[in-house]
Structures are given as structure tokens and as C-alpha cells.
Amino acid sequence: MLARAVPKPGGLRPRSHPGGCRRAGGVPVPGGVPVPSHSPPAPALAARPFEQVPGERRGGWLNLYHFWQEGGLHNVHNIMARKFQRFGPIYREKLGVYESINIISPRDAATLFRSEGMMPERFSVPPWVAYRDYRNKPYGVLLKTGEAWRSDRLTLNKEVLSPRVVEGFVPLLSEVGEDFVRRARAQVQKSGRERWTADFSHELFRFALESVCHVLYGERLGLLQDFVDPEAQRFIDAVTLMFHTTSPMLYLPPALLRGLNARTWRDHVHAWDAIFTQADKCIQNVYRDLRLQRKGSREYGGILSSLLLQDKLPLDDIKASVTEMMAGGVDTTSVTLQWAMFELARSPGTQEQLRAEVLAAKRQAAGDRVKMLKSTPLLKAAIKETLRLHPVAVTLQRYTVQEVILQDYRIPPKTLVQCLGRRIAELEMQLFLMHILENFKIETKRAVEVGTKFDLILLPDKPIYLTLRPLQRPA
Numbered sequence: 200m201l202a203r204a205v206p207k208p209g210g211l212r213p214r215s216h217p218g219g220c221r222r223a224g225g226v227p228v229p230g231g232v233p234v235p236s237h238s239p240p241a242p243a244l245a246a247r248p249f250e251q252v253p254g255e256r257r258g259g260w261l262n263l264y265h266f267w268q269e270g271g272l273h274n275v276h277n278i279m280a281r282k283f284q285r286f287g288p289i290y291r292e293k294l295g296v297y298e299s300i301n302i303i304s305p306r307d308a309a310t311l312f313r314s315e316g317m318m319p320e321r322f323s324v325p326p327w328v329a330y331r332d333y334r335n336k337p338y339g340v341l342l343k344t345g346e347a348w349r350s351d352r353l354t355l356n357k358e359v360l361s362p363r364v365v366e367g368f369v370p371l372l373s374e375v376g377e378d379f380v381r382r383a384r385a386q387v388q389k390s391g392r393e394r395w396t397a398d399f400s401h402e403l404f405r406f407a408l409e410s411v412c413h414v415l416y417g418e419r420l421g422l423l424q425d426f427v428d429p430e431a432q433r434f435i436d437a438v439t440l441m442f443h444t445t446s447p448m449l450y451l452p453p454a455l456l457r458g459l460n461a462r463t464w465r466d467h468v469h470a471w472d473a474i475f476t477q478a479d480k481c482i483q484n485v486y487r488d489l490r491l492q493r494k495g496s497r498e499y500g501g502i503l504s505s506l507l508l509q510d511k512l513p514l515d516d517i518k519a520s521v522t523e524m525m526a527g528g529v530d531t532t533s534v535t536l537q538w539a540m541f542e543l544a545r546s547p548g549t550q551e552q553l554r555a556e557v558l559a560a561k562r563q564a565a566g567d568r569v570k571m572l573k574s575t576p577l578l579k580a581a582i583k584e585t586l587r588l589h590p591v592a593v594t595l596q597r598y599t600v601q602e603v604i605l606q607d608y609r610i611p612p613k614t615l616v617q618c619l620g621r622r623i624a625e626l627e628m629q630l631f632l633m634h635i636l637e638n639f640k641i642e643t644k645r646a647v648e649v650g651t652k653f654d655l656i657l658l659p660d661k662p663i664y665l666t667l668r669p670l671q672r673p674a
């Protein structure tokens with residue numbers, strides 16, 4: 200049985216989405232739903248049978264038809280919000296052949312995660328799996344299951360999440376943030392109007408890709424320059440195409456599209472081929488640098504280099520996981536940053552408070568970014584609040600591994616993962632906002648309301664235009 204945990208709206212600043220009901224999102228600190236320490240499961244004997252779980256009693260195909268009529272996958276988050284209002288905190292659903300139980304309460308999510316063993320059964324992205332099967336490439340940590348997932352994940356945790364290594368990411372990520380500021384200043388000058396107004400989605404996509412690649416490969420790709428190298432541009436195009444062709448295959452089976460030799464499938468394969476080729480090149484470069492000992496032994500050379508030096512995972516597995524991290528680490532952070540800037544632009548008072556905190560931290564730490572990160576709690580809270588209001592990851596999906604009691608119903612069988620990129624994402628977003636706040640005022644037209652649409656992650660449903668206006672006296 201597939202169980203979907205939808206984070207519940209938190210309490211600080213509830214807002215309505217255009218449909219009038221409350222957003223089915225919130226508190227999605229990367230990696231999951233908050234787990235309260237107290238949540239005694241209901242006694243099993245008193246539990247009601249699974250058949251009584253509320254939900255639409257129609258057949259799966261009729262449900263699918265209604266689902267499409269209501270806007271389909273792009274509107275899935277609003278459809279779910281409405282169903283929670285109608286059926287309460289748990290409901291069952293059959294869409295086509297897929298049957299699921301949907302829960303919204305953090306307490307139920309905690310119960311579900313506690314019932315998992317050491318190896319969670321997650322719902323993996325079908326077209327990404329299909330590509331790897333087609334090209335006979337190994338799965339990385341995002342797509343692996345069972346013991347293989349667990350052992351890779353434990354090795355990767357040490358190089359991606361442990362406090363011992365994450366400080367090494369700071370100079371790499373800060374450098375990319377500084378480049379963004381430089382680029383923004385050049386755009387301000389070019390405009391001749393003392394400001395840069397744009398829909399920043401593409402700019403932030405490049406920023407996020409440059410950031411994650413710098414941490415993974417220890418190399419700059421040059422995506423923030425005015426003139427982007429054609430090879431780097433091909434890489435951006437490939438990543439964009441890969442995402443673009445993923446969402447149609449979330450509801451059309453990749454095997455069918457492959458059988459029909461459909462354009463979407465061909466483009467998807469082409470995109471992943473280009474991404475893996477780029478990853479191969481980066482790996483060759485890292486190897487060459489290691490062989491020639493180009494980097495000082497004390498200098499942090501990126502996650503890939505550490506994994507190669509450790510020699511604890513086979514090369515193909517390293518390559519697969521690093522490539523998946525790159526894919527998982529671009530639009531998640533770039534979209535969150537876009538929302539964060541939008542919210543700060545709409546709350547100039549909060550923006551000023553954050554700026555004051557960042558500038559005070561800078562003075563105290565004499566510009567040392569690692570120290571600054573330790574004394575900017577408001578900035579961290581602003582990012583969490585952004586994720587609560589605009590969660591990019593709308594649901595966490597799990598196959599139940601044993602019977603579990605949720606809302607007093609018995610859910611028949613069919614483990615809490617933390618997001619592997621969580622530390623990278625947090626640092627990248629904090630450092631980016633620090634640099635922006637030190638240099639620019641973020642503005643937007645106040646009256647603009649922006650909704651959301653689901654497209655693998657939750658995205659703004661229209662372009663968000665923001666203005667960066669240089670501060671009179673930059674810090």
C-alpha cells in the first residue's frame with residue numbers, strides 16, 4: 200500500500216491559496232515531516248478495518264477521469280487539500296491502477312515512519328529508472344532500494360552530511376554567491392536604471408547548478424558568466440530538458456513511450472546521455488588533478504574527489520549517486536530561493552531585520568562566513584518559513600512495510616530518509632541570501648499574488664518579477 204504523507208500547514212502565517220482552502224503544505228524541513236516525540240499509536244484491537252477508511256468509492260479509471268478534469272497532476276496539491284477538507288485527515292484513493300492512503304497529520308507521518316524498518320520503500324521517479332535500465336547504468340542512492348541503498352547511503356552520509364565535511368562546502372558555495380552579486384551588479388549597470396528587474400528563475404537555476412556542481416566536482420562550470428561556454432550551455436540545456444521530459448512520464452509509462460519511440464522518451468534519453476557525459480568529464484578532471492596532485496592536500500576538493508580518495512564505493516556507483524545529487528539539487532533550491540526573495544520583497548520590514556542580522560554577523564565575524572552562519576538564526580528561520588509556505592517537495596511517499604494503525608484504521612503492509620543534500624541546500628541558500636542582502640534591496644510589485652502548480656516539484660504558476668536595487672552603501 201502506498202502511503203503519502205502531506206506536510207500539514209504550520210501555524211505561523213496561514214494563507215489561503217486561490218481556491219480558498221488552505222494549502223496542503225508546510226513544515227517540509229528537507230528530509231521530512233516533523234516527528235513529535237509523543238504519539239502513542241491507538242491500541243490495535245480498537246482499530247477499524249481498512250475498508251472503512253473514507254474516500255471516493257468510484258472505480259480507479261473514473262477517479263482518474265475526474266482527476267484530469269480538475270487539472271490533473273499540475274493541480275494535485277490543491278486536489279489533495281480539498282480531499283483532506285472533505286474526508287478528514289486520512290483518505291484512500293485509487294487513481295487508475297495506483298491505490299494510495301493519504302495522510303496529513305505530522306503525528307500520523309511519525310507513526311508511519313516509525314513503522315518502517317531500516318530500509319524504506321520509496322516511490323522512485325519512473326523515467327529516471329527507465330533510462331538507467333535502458334542504458335544499463337547502475338542506480339544511485341535516490342533510486343536504489345533495500346540493503347544496496349542503505350550501505351551506499353551510510354557511506355555517502357559521511358561525505359555529504361557529516362559536520363566534519365560540511366564546513367568545507369562554505370567557501371565553494373560562497374564563491375558562487377559572490378559571482379551572482381557580481382553578475383547582478385553588471386546587469387544593473389547595463390540597464391542604466393540603477394536596478395535589475397527580471398524573472399530570476401533561469402538565473403537562479405544557473406546559480407543552483409553552478410553551486411551544486413562546485414561542491415560535487417570542486418570545479419567551476421562558468422554558468423554565471425555573460426558568455427557561457429557552448430559546452431556548459433549544452434549541459435544547462437540537457438538538465439532543463441531532463442526535467443522537462445520527466446513530468447509527462449510520471450503519468451504515461453516510460454515503457455510505452457519507449458515502445459512508440461516517442462519524442463519525449465528520445466529527448467529524455469538524449470538529456471541524460473549529455474548529463475552523464477558531463478559527469479564523466481568532471482570525473483576525468485578530478486582524477487587528473489588527483490594524479491598530478493594539483494590541489495594542495497589540505498584544500499577541500501569536492502565530494503567526488505573525497506569519494507574517489509576514500510575508495511569505499513565502486514566508481515560506477517559513485518558516478519550514479521553524484522549525478523543524482525546534481526539532478527536533485529538544482530530546482531529544489533533555485534525555486535525555494537525565488538520564493539524566499541519574493542516573500543522578502545513583500546515584507547520589507549522582515550527584509551530589513553534580516554539585513555541588520557547579516558551585517559551585524561559580518562562585523563562580528565570579520566567576514567568569516569563559517570562564523571557568520573553560526574550567528575544568523577533569523578536567516579535560517581526565513582528559509583524554513585519559505586519552505587513552510589512554499590514547499591517544493593509536496594509529498595513523501597512510502598510503501599507500508601507492515602500493518603500500521605493510522606487515525607485508528609488498520610493499514611495493511613506493502614524508513615525515515617533524510618534528504619541527502621540537506622546540508623548543501625541549507626548552506627547554499629543561506630550564503631546566497633547573505634550576499635544578496637549585503638548588496639541589494641529586493642523589491643516586487645506588492646499586489647501580485649502567485650499560485651502554484653505541480654511539475655515534479657511545486658513551482659510558481661506564473662513568472663515572478665523581482666527587482667534588485669543596489670544598496671547605497673554596500674557592506
Ligand code: HEM
Pocket residue numbers: 227228229230231321340341342352411523524525527528529531532535586591592595596615616617618619620621623624
Ligand atoms: C530546498 C531544497 C531541498 C528540499 C526541500 C529537498 C527535499 C527532499 C526530500 C523531501 C527528499 C525525500 C526524503 C524522503 O523520501 O524521506 C529528498 C531526497 C533527496 N534529496 Fe533533497 N531536497 C532539497 C535539496 C537537495 C539538494 C541540494 C540535493 C543535492 C545536493 C538533494 C539531494 C537529494 C537526494 C540524493 C535525495 C535522495 C536521498 C535518498 O534516497 O537516500 N536535495 N530531498
